[in-house]
Amino acid sequence: MNTKDLELLSAYVDGELNEKERQEIEQKIKLSPVLQQELVKLQKLKKLTYSSVKKLEESPYFETRLMASLSSEKTSGSKLKKWSPAIGFGLLAVFLMIFLKYNPDAIDEIVQQQQSNLAGFYKENLKPLLFAADLSNEDIFNFAFYHQLPLDKDDYQVLQLGYSNTGEEFFEIKTSDLPFTGGNYDKFISALELNEKEKKQMDSILESYKDELELQVLANEKNTIAINPNLWNYNKAIAADLIAFAKDANMAELSKIIPGDIPLYTHGNVKRIVNEVKSARPNEFIFLTPDTIFSEEFVFDMKKFKEELKQMETELRKADKELKKVDFTVNLNRNLAKLRKDSSLSKDFKIDFDSNFYRVQFSKIDIPEIVIPDFNDIAAQIEEATKHIQSFTVSFPGNRKSRGDIRVRVGSDSLDSFDFNFRVPDLDSITHFVPFQVDSLIKQFSRNFNFNRSFNLDSLVSSYNFNFSDSLHYQQNQEFRQQMKEFEKEMQKFKEEMENMKRDLKKDSNKVNKKKGIVI
Amino acid sequence: MNFKKKKTKLQVPKILSLDDDFSLINRFIEGDESAFKTLVYRHKEKVRNIIYLNLNSSEAADDVAQDVFITVYKNLRNFRFESQFTTWLYRITINKCKDHLRKVKIRSIFSPIKETEEQIGYMPDHENSDIAKIVQDAISRLPDKLRIPLMLKDIEGLSYQEIAEAVQCEIGTVKSRIFRAREGLRNILKPYEQELMR
DSSP states (O other), X not given: OOHHHHHHHHHHHTTOOOHHHHHHHHHHHHHOHHHHHHHHHHHHHHHHHHHHSOOOOOOTTHHHHHHHHHHHHHHTOOHHHHHHHHHHHHHHHHHHHHHHHHOTTHHHHHHHHHHHHHHHHXXXXXXXXXXXXXXXXXXXXXXXXXXXXXEETTTTEEEEEEEOTTSOEEEEEEEOSSOTTOOHHHHHHHHHTOOHHHHHHHHHHHHHHHHHHHTTEEEOTTSOEEEOTTHHHHHHHHHHHHHHHHHHHHHHHHHHHSOTTSOOOOHHHHHHHHHHHHHHOOXXXXXXXXXXXXXXXXXXXXXXXXXXXXXXXXHHHHHHHHHHHOOOOOOOOHHHHHHHXXXXXXXXXXXXXXXXXXXXXXXXXXXXXXXXXOHHHHHHHHHHHHTTXXXXXXXXXXXXXXXXXXXXXXXSSGGGOEEEEEEOOOGGGHHHHHHHHHHHHHHHHHHHHOOOOOOOOOTTOSOOEEOOOOHHXXXXXXXXXXXXXXXXXXXXXXXXXXHHHHHXXXXXXXXXXXXXXXXX | OOOOOOOOOOOOOGGGSOOSHHHHHHHHHTTOHHHHHHHHHHHHHHHHHHHHHHHTOHHHHXXXXXXXXXXXXXXXXXXXXXXXXXXXXXXXXXXXXXXXXXXXXXXXXXXXXXXXXXXHTOOOOTTOOOHHHHHHHHHHTSOHHHHHHHHHHHTTOOOHHHHHHHHTSOHHHHHHHHHHHHHHHHHHTGGGHHHHTO
16 A cells, blocks of 8 residues: 555545546455555545534625625726825826936025025015114113113013123013113213213214114014124124213213223224224124024115105105195084983983084883784775765856856866856855855755765865765666666566466366366 | 518527526626626635635635625626636635735734734644544644645535636646645544544
8 A cells, every 4th residue: 555545545535536547446445455444534534524624604695795895896986096196196206206307406496496585575675673763862872881772662672682601692682671761871971970062972972873773673564673783883883982982071980880891992993993883884684584584685775765754754744734624613502412411311312422423312212002003904995985086176267256157077087077067156255155055055966966065165265175976876876776666567567467367267267167077 | 372481589488598607607798787696696605615714714704705706796707718617716716815814914913912822822632522623623733735625625525626726736736735634634633543533
């Protein structure tokens, strides 16, 4: 028994041998008890394998699930669609790689451009901040000795120049620790015991720096502050200038009050410093913006600025003039003013007035609630009432004094109108006659037209309005009555005829009964 | 006289319509979705079982089987009718199993603790008297290369030809692998021989 036989035996158990192989192995099995044993073992093992493996339970909803996921897959689109974001990014990356390969400086250029754009944005419309602050001599003095420039006097914001421990210059914008009470300059002058002339000289020194100092700090509405680093030099120059002057004026007192860190300059080096500072005037500004801090060249066009200011000033003056032209006249009613004062009234009324309006407010007015009847009802009634109403006019003859006829015209158009002429008594005495006369007239009318007497006569009016029911209506009624009478007569006739017929019929039946007896 | 015979078209009754795999595939290609459903219904259990035996996990069987039939659905229009549908189907199934195992392996790299612990702690339980459990353990200890053909043969009853096509090897190889699998099993089960062979 070799391995090949065992392999064949295994395939034999599986029924996977061809006819020739099968016969061959069956032959061998017959001859070999070992193979027979082996066959039994293999068959047993096969059965064991089959029986020992747990069978999977059927999945009843398999198709349903499959169809659902298939239909969802259909709607989700193609694979390409699924990967489209990745493909997009890939293409973009490739494009950028190629672009940067041939334009290696592109990014730098873009950054630089953006930087200059930003710088341009913040540099726009810069105005000297201190120009608005209107530096006083006191401010300049404080700047020289306390290194502080007021930026916003209302908020006590100052620009503080300082020196760090290592001797480097810095500046900061902060809330002042010096009170803005002032008086430092005056104290200085009085301490030096300067006379009026010397004080004026001192003033002129300070004023000579004012314009230039104002140009050192610029600001705009975008919260940019541009500071010229040359401020430090100005600081030193002003201090030196002042000390040099003070030294000449009163050396003894100066040495008592001078702060320790200011060197005592001589006239010679002051001139040098001042000249240096004034001639330097670098245009390099440090820009402090909400986003960034950068240093760039900037030339402030003072000429243009002053022109603008001038223009503004003239415009303002113009506007002022215009404003003066407008004359407001306010006429207040005295009574109204009185009303306003009257405390008892003011409980009920509140009166406001100024040049443009006045308004009276009623606070405690009871507005009675009126029940408004249903207007549709009234309209129907009115319509019904006016259905047969017509108007007619009575015109008196032009000459009142003469006796004449009164002509009454009824109806609105000629086809449907009736004219009545009747005599009127003397119009002068109409007040005496008319009641009697008109009364009789009305009676006459009433008989014919069935209308009510409901008017007053006035000797002064020359026309009257009468309301009365339609004459046609009346005529129709008369006709109807006549017809009814005729109908009544006819009915009477018919009745009589019927009774005659009855009588005749009775007579006939009596005759028949007598002749034939009972007829069944 | 004209004896023109009326041509009557013979209509195949619905009940007699062919429903072998090829006919179903043809009907599907012509647009009959229900033919695909029939195919699924016919083969799903076999597919699920092959997956189950391959992966040794009943939970994964359904998901992978779904995946198999989705692939079939998408590619059925390109079916070339050169081999049995089942051959093609089983090959897809085996490949999906391999894909799944690969994914599990990658996943286990990132969460290795539980699974490796189980593997380390794995010992054949000699005290277990439950024969089925012993045989199962023995089978699971066979390498996949031997275990899968054995399972396909003994459990699923595939022919050597079908197995060869599914796992993409020669019939002779299948024959020898099944033989070696049985040899291996017998070796593992030697301690229980008397018990098992009673």
